[in-house]
Amino acid sequence: MWFRHPRVSHSFRNPYFPTKTMSTPTYQTIDTSALAKRAESDRIAPSLYYDPELFEAELERIFYKTWIWVAHDSELPKPGDFVTTTIGRQPVIVVRDKTGAVNVLQNRCRHRGATVCEEHKGNAKGFTCPYHSWSYALDGTLRALPYGDGYEGVCEKGDLPLKKLRVGVYQGLIFxxxxxxxxxxxxxxGGAKPWIDLFMKQGAGYPIKANGEHKFKFKGNWKIQLENTTDLYHFPVVHKSWMKSIDEETAAAITSFMTSDQAFCRSLGNGHSLAVLMPEIVDLDNDDGAPIPERFQELAAQLAEKRTPEEVRRIVRSLMGVGFNLNLFPNLALSMAFFRVLRPISAEETEIRHVALAMEGGPEEANRVRLRIHEHFQGPFGFGSPDDAEAWERVQRGSYAGPDVPILVNRGLNRETTAPNGEKTAHSTDETGMREAYKQWRAMMEQA
Structure with missing residues (x-):
């Protein structure tokens, strides 16, 4: 049987903390031919949600091998600005050095392994280990170590910088x-780039900036959340309480994707996917001339005191972000008006960060409204996040029932079309995005 039954306890030991008696970690010898059966094109094995050995392999073959989103450019406006984060289990520092370049450094002293920075964000001239005071420059170079005579002829400072990761930046997104x-x-x-470009237009002519975040954990596997971003099928079911808390005009506009022939879900290659739910605001440069919603009339009047009618409409139309969710495999979602970042903690626990967005230099009254909208759905006391987390945890608990019964991701296969570039498109409520994510998952996991 190709499904692995859940176990209350297991003898697997963490490969990152080996002992003398530890044998070769089992994830290194996972049967890659069996992975195809555990993640088929239209279904997956429940064990993908709870197998601890598979989870260790995911860290090694996905999170430590591909591009991972770590920060937004707006979080590092000046030299010395930094944020700390974690890729898999490995702590890293994202910092802008004196030349303006962004470096991502392993947060680990080269001497005895202590972290050199424990603050979540700030500004620094360098990083000093609190254990033995080895100090490092913003580019990771080892600047000094106390009582250096003990290292004469033993090692050279130039050989012991903080380890650097490869860095890439696109539209302010730092990977x-x-x-x-x-x-x-x-x-x-790849195919996600044009949609990232569209997403960033919600600044209404101003640069986008990170505007605070809400962080929480749920008792479930990271892939359950990965599936969620382009899963519009759940929206009118799970988020009934949120829809009851807003005006009918907004609720009708957001749920129109259920019957719209302009809304769709699409695979974009490399595990990335897209779900369009409000086509009228996909490209905010294209004004459809629709009246300003009643709930924003007061704000529009305030903005009109100092701005042209065109500027007012552009700002107001961007308050709820863009009309789509974009999933970037494996850890970032650009979801209408915020970033959703996932971090796998264990096979059965995941950390989520919801990063609010604002217009850098834009009108404060409009940024305030954007933040209130964000809080109403994504915030710790919002209506959306708690309902989502409850659904994710129920999927995790339910996966233990019938380990030989697959999880289905086959919705829409009967109406999926394939473009010449390989992108697949189906109805907005279909599971095309999930199939794309698992296709990439399988490809990366099957690599030795």
Missing amino acids: ASFNQTIEPLEDFL
Whole structure:
């Protein structure tokens, strides 16, 4: 049987903390021929959600091999600005150096392994290990170590910088990879690039900036959340409470994708996918002339005191972001008006960050409205995130029932079309995006 039954306990040991008696980690010898059966084109094995050995292999073959989103350019406006984050289990520092370049450094002293920075964000002239005071420059260079006579003829400072990851930036999105020979970021993003360009237009002529975040964990596998971003099928079911809390005009506009022939889901290659739910605001440069919604009339009047009618309409039309969700494999979603970032913690636990967006230098009253909209759905006391997290955790718990019964991702196969460039398109509620993600998952996991 190709499905692995859940186990209450197991003897697997963490490959990153080996002992003398530890044998070769089992994830290194996973039967790659069996992976195809565990993640077929239209169904997956429930064990993909809870197999700890498979999870270790995912860290090694996906998160430590491909491009991972780590920060937004707006979080590092000045030299010395930094944020810390984690790729898989590995802590890293994202920092802008004195030349203006962005570096992503392993947050680990080269001496005895202590982290050299524990702050989530800030500004620094360098990083100093609190254990033995080895100090490093913003580019990772080892600047000094105390009592250096103990190292004369033993090692050279130039040989012991903080390890650097490869860095790529597209439209202010900063990605990093442990894989120094990985393909260029723009090649990896491929068909997603035009949609990233459209997403960034929600600045209404102003640059986009990160405007705070909400972080939480749920008891479930990271792939459950990965599936969710382009899953519009769940929206009118899971988010009934949110729709009851807003005006009828907004609710009708957002759920129109259920019957619209202009809404769609599409695979974009390399695991990336797209779900269009409000076609009228996909490209915010194209004004359809629709009246300003009643709920934004007061704001529009305030903005009109200092701005042209065209500027007012552009700002107001961008308040809810763009009319689509874009999934960038494996850890970032550009979801209408915010970033959703996932971090796998274990096979059965995932951390989620919801990053609010604002217009850098834009009108504060409009940014305030954007933030209130974000809080209403994505915030810790919002209506959307708790309902999503509950659904994700129920999927995780349910996956243990019937380990030989597959999880289906086959919706829309009967109406999916394929373009000459290989992109597949189906109805907005179909599972084309999930199939694309698992296609990339399988390709990366089957690599030795």
